[in-house]
Amino acid sequence: MVQLLREQNINLNVQLEIFMREKDEKQEGVSTHVPSESGNINSVRMKDLKSHLEVFTKFDGDNISVETFIFEIKSIFNEVPEESRVLFIRLIISKKIVRYARKVIDGNDIRSLEDLIRILRINFGENKSYDVTLLERSQCQQNDQSVLNYNKKFNDCHLNVKRALNNNSEFDAENRMLILKNEERQGLAQYVRGLRASIKLFVKSGKPTTIREAQNLALEIEKEELISQVVTKRLLSTITWLRINHKKTKMQSQQKDCPQKPQVSYQNFPSRQVPNVPPNQIKYIQCQKTEEIQEQASCSESTPPSNSEIVAKQGRFDAPIK
Numbered sequence: 001m002v003q004l005l006r007e008q009n010i011n012l013n014v015q016l017e018i019f020m021r022e023k024d025e026k027q028e029g030v031s032t033h034v035p036s037e038s039g040n041i042n043s044v045r046m047k048d049l050k051s052h053l054e055v056f057t058k059f060d061g062d063n064i065s066v067e068t069f070i071f072e073i074k075s076i077f078n079e080v081p082e083e084s085r086v087l088f089i090r091l092i093i094s095k096k097i098v099r100y101a102r103k104v105i106d107g108n109d110i111r112s113l114e115d116l117i118r119i120l121r122i123n124f125g126e127n128k129s130y131d132v133t134l135l136e137r138s139q140c141q142q143n144d145q146s147v148l149n150y151n152k153k154f155n156d157c158h159l160n161v162k163r164a165l166n167n168n169s170e171f172d173a174e175n176r177m178l179i180l181k182n183e184e185r186q187g188l189a190q191y192v193r194g195l196r197a198s199i200k201l202f203v204k205s206g207k208p209t210t211i212r213e214a215q216n217l218a219l220e221i222e223k224e225e226l227i228s229q230v231v232t233k234r235l236l237s238t239i240t241w242l243r244i245n246h247k248k249t250k251m252q253s254q255q256k257d258c259p260q261k262p263q264v265s266y267q268n269f270p271s272r273q274v275p276n277v278p279p280n281q282i283k284y285i286q287c288q289k290t291e292e293i294q295e296q297a298s299c300s301e302s303t304p305p306s307n308s309e310i311v312a313k314q315g316r317f318d319a320p321i322k
Contacts, residue, residue, distance in 0.1 A: 048084075049080065049084060049087065049088050049091055050091070052076050052079065052080060052088065053091055053092070053095055053096060055072070055076055056069070056072035056073065056076065056096065057069075057072070057096075058095075058096050058097070058098050059096060059097050059098070059101055060097075060098050060099040060100060060101050060102075061099070061100045061101035061104070061123075061124055062100075066120050066121060066124040066125050067125070069120070070117050070120060070121070073092065073113070073116075073117075074113075077113055085113070086111075086112075089110065089112070089113060089116055092116070093105055093106075093110065093116070100139075101123075101124065104123045104124075104132070105119060105120075105123070127164075127167060128160055128164055129164060130161070130164040130165055130168050132164075133157065133160040133161040133163075133164045134161060136157045136160065137154070137157040137158055137160075137161055137187065137190055138190055140153055140154050140157050140190070140194050141194045142194055142195050142196050142199075143196070146222070147195075147199065147215070147218045147219050147222045148219070150194070150195070151215045151218075151219075154190075154191050154194065154211075158183075158187045158191075158211065161183055161187070162180060162183065165179060165180060165183065184210070184211070187211055188208070188209075188210065188211050188214060191211055191214055191215070192204060192208075192214055195218060198225065199218050199221050199222060199225070202217070202221045203217050203218050203221065
C-alpha cells in the first residue's frame, strides 16, 4: 500500500513538473519579441535564487534538526519574489536536501512551502509516522562503524518505531501491546542483519533472545576481534624478524666455514736472466764402499784360507799380554 502511494506521488510530481514547465514556457512566450531581454531576466533571477540557496546548509536527515532547516528556509523564503517561489522550492529539494533525506522527499507531491514543511516534519520530525520509522530501522546498517556507534544509531531508530506506534491512534491498547512484542522480535532480527559479516556469524550462533543480549554479544566479539588482530600483527612482525635474523646468521656462518683464498699481490718486477750452470755431479761414495766389501766377501768365499794364515791369525789373538 505504501509503495503504491509513493508511485502515485511520483507520477503526480512528474505531471506537476511538466505542467509548470509548460506554464513557464507560455509566460515567456508573451515576450518573444525581445528574447535577449527575457533571457537576461531569467539569468538574473536564477543568480538571485542561487545566492539565496548559499545562505543555509544542506540537510541529509541527520546532520541538523529538521526544525533548524525549516527555520532557515522560512527566513529566506520571504525575500524571494512570488513568481520565483515555486522554482525556489524545486531548487531547495534538488540542491539542499541530499542523501537519505532526498530519497524520502522525492516520492511526495510538493507544490508549496507548506507542503515541503509538512513532509519534512512527518519524515524527520519528532512525531514521525509509523511507516517512516519502520523504513529507517530496516535501512540501519553497521558498515564501517564500530559496534558501539551502530548500537546507538539502531536504538534511536527502534525507539522512534515504538514512539510512533504509541502515538498511532489507529490501534487500541490490546493490539498495540501485541504489535510492540512483534516489533521487538523484528527489531532483533533487523539488528543482527545489519551487523558486519565477521560479527554477525558469531552473534547468530549465540542465539540471543533480546536486542540487549545481541548488542552485548556483539561488543564482546568486536573486542576479541581487535585483540586477535593485534596479536596476529605482533606475531607476523616477530616471524619476519626471526626470518631476517636467521638469514643473516646463516650467511655469517657460511662465510666462517669457507676457507679464505690467499690474497696474491702481483708486482711488476723486471725479468731476471738465470745463467746456464751445469748440475753438480753426484758422488756415490757409499755405493763404492759397499761394492768393495762385497768384492772382498766374494773373494774370501771363493778361495778358502790356508793353514799358515789360520795359524797366524790364532797366534795374533792368542799372544800373551806383556
